Amino acid sequence: AVAFAAIWHYGKPAALGAYLGAMATSYYLGGHLLFSMIAPLTDVLPALGVCWYLRRRRIDNLFASPRAILHFALLVALLCPLLGMPFRTLAALLDPTAQVPPSLSSWSALWIGNGIAMLLVAPPLLTLGSWSRLSRRQAGEIAMLFIVTLAFWWQLFIVHHQMHAAALAILAMPVVILMSLRFEFGIVASFSLLLSILTMIAASRGAYNVQTAGYLFGLIFLATIGFSNLVVAADAATIRAAFNRTKRDEERFRAVFEQTGVGFMLHDFRNNEHWCNQKFCDILGYSREELPGTYFDKISFPDEQKITREIGEQLMNGELSRGYQEKRYIRKDGEIIWASLTMSVVRGNDNRKLYFVSVMDDITKRKRAEKQIEGQRRILQALAIGATKAELLRDIALLAEDLWPGSHCAIFLADAEEKHLHFAAAPTYRSQMLDPKQPVSIFDGVSPTFSAAAHKTTVICTDLLTDPSTKHLHDLLQFDPWRRAWWAVSFMSTTGELLGVISFYFDRPRAPDKQDEEFIAMLSSLAGIVVQRQRDARLLHDSEQRFRITFEQAAVGVALLDRNSKWLQVNQKFCDIVGYTRAELEQLAYGKLIAPEELRAASEAVMKLRQGSDWQVQSERRYLRKNGETIWINSQLSITRDDDGNIDYQIAVIEDISERKRAEAEVERLALYDYLTGLPNRRLFGDRMRTAVAAAKRSGQ
Secondary structure, eight states, X not given: OHHHHHHHHHOHHXXXXXXXXXXXXXXXXXXXXXXXXHTTHHHHHHHHHHHHHHHHTTOOOTTSSHHHHHHHHHHHHHHHHHHHHHHHHHHHHHOTTSOSSOOHHHHHHHHHHHHHHHHHHHHHHHTTHHHHTOOHHHHHHHHHHHHHXXXXXXXXXXXXXXXXXXXXXXXXXXHHHHHHHHSOHHHHHHHHXXXXXXXXXXXXXXXXXXXSHHHHHHHHHHHHHHHHHHHHXXXXXXXXXXXXXXXXXXXXXXXXXXXXXXXXXXXXXXXXXXXXOHHHHHHHTOOTTTSTTOOHHHHBOHHHHHHHHHXXXXXXXXXXXXXXXXXXXXXXXXXXXXXXXXXXXXXXXXXXXXXXXXXXXEOHHXXXXXXXXXXXXXXHHHHHTTOOHHHHHHHHHHHHHHHSTTOEEEEEEEOTTSOEEEEEEOTTOOOSSOOTTSOEEOOTTSOHHHHHHHHTSEEEESOTTTOGGGGGGTTHHHHOGGXXXXXXXXXXXXXXXXXXXXXXXXXXXXXXXXXXXXXXXXXXXXXXXXXXXXXXXXXXXXXXXXXXXXXXXXXXXXXXXXXXXXXXXXOHHHHHHXXXXXXXXXTSOGGGGBOHHHHHHHHHHHHHHHHTSOSEEEEEEEEEOTTSOXXXXXXXXXXXXXXXXXXXXXXXXXXXXXXXXXXXHHHHHHHHBOTTTOOBOHHHXXXXXXHHHHHHHHHTO
């Protein structure tokens, strides 16, 4: 048995070591060399053969089950005698003290003895690792069992001289069974070996002779008891392993059940019990003890509860394998949350309903984010189509109250001097202390709203009763209990001017989380955009009015043309100068206004201007009025370009200088002709003479 255990763990080197050790011991005791060389093969060779066979069959655990124990016992019973008998016979022939030929009883005793030794001694030796895994408590229990067994053996056989070996074995069976449920197989196998040794000692002290059939019967009984103990131990080990696997699976399920990020609830149809994890309780705000008894109709919205019942009925009838719904719940503290509910029914092999499984996930943040995106899109779309400031601010306040159900929102706008606030939007604001129609002066420290306006910042009061800076507002809760928590954030213009403050009120203490901060920033930004857009629109309108007045009442004609010289806008003075109406000018090219003899020079000037050589062209040219009259115009043409340098607009400014041209011609006439006779005077004669002389010199005359 020792050789088998060593060979099983260490292979052929252990077999060689066992053979050499046994040979040396035999030679030392008997002094017969040939006998000492053959006799050890009787034990070593069967052990090596059994190990080789088991390894070839890829069997690693010899004692995993009763079937494995039976397999091992049959191998021991068959291979050990068959492999050891020839060498035992040869060794007996070489032993001068041996009986030649050996009797049948001696062969039977040898066969049974070797089998019992292998069966009882090998399992404890092969499972020595079990002892290293014992706890202190288990070691104490085993020591107590060994002491009690020895005491019982002493009392039974030594004191009372009861020489029946079966008594000890039969009485020890319950102990073996109990140990099998408590300890590993190796511990039980060691205890079974102890029982077998004690039984053997009891049998040897009896009236049996080793050569009698009764002694052989005792050995067979001993082997049967030992084998039964091993079978019980292996069977219990199998049961314990299955129990441990089940326990580990349950622990893993419990860990997943408790640590998962969603809520679970199981309803057992067999005993009408409920189990829920902590996440399920956290989502709804109830404890484990309160939740099974909670009437879910009270915490669900009626219209959504009807849909839940319909899905549940379809699941119970087998029409659906899984149901899904997104619905609202009312937490224990009154807060309204959104949750996704996945429901299914677990059925057995006989299609019998076992469990109703509910998986809940808190989707409040996702729903609020969807509301934020949709509300922001709706407000920006209304802003684009020209909704009024009052409508837009009211929509922002309603969006805030939708993002925080049960809250109240008020938007205040600051005056130009940043000294007063007045209500701009407060859909559900019902204060008994303040009149929404009257502006209120800004004083720092009066309330979070005024502090936010005074410092142009965000002020968060999570609890009006516990915040030291709001002690003077405790009485306000008697009139306005919905202001338990008070958040206020200011919004400014692009130039840093205070535009207003948006305030949020809650009827219970509340601190903003990360998503709340994002919502606050978004709402204040929307309010700032709306107010800034309105101010910019008003400034733009005023600027356009001033431009229009200046444009229409200018003393010169002004025309605005696009890059293709198409008319965009002309003032009345321009129409009066050229004699065309605005409608007629839209159908007329600008070049048609210029006299034909001036058109070429005008085109060259415009080309230089468009090429970027000049940014402005000023000239005095003749224009044709609608009635065919030729007039002199002082024209100034300039262009504006976009960021890419392309022509954007052309601006033409014209002034009628016909009177000035006629005056200049009259002055020239008076300078060259006599005022009374109208004849050329000396100045004209001298000018003509100088011209003629210069021409004669050029021609060589």
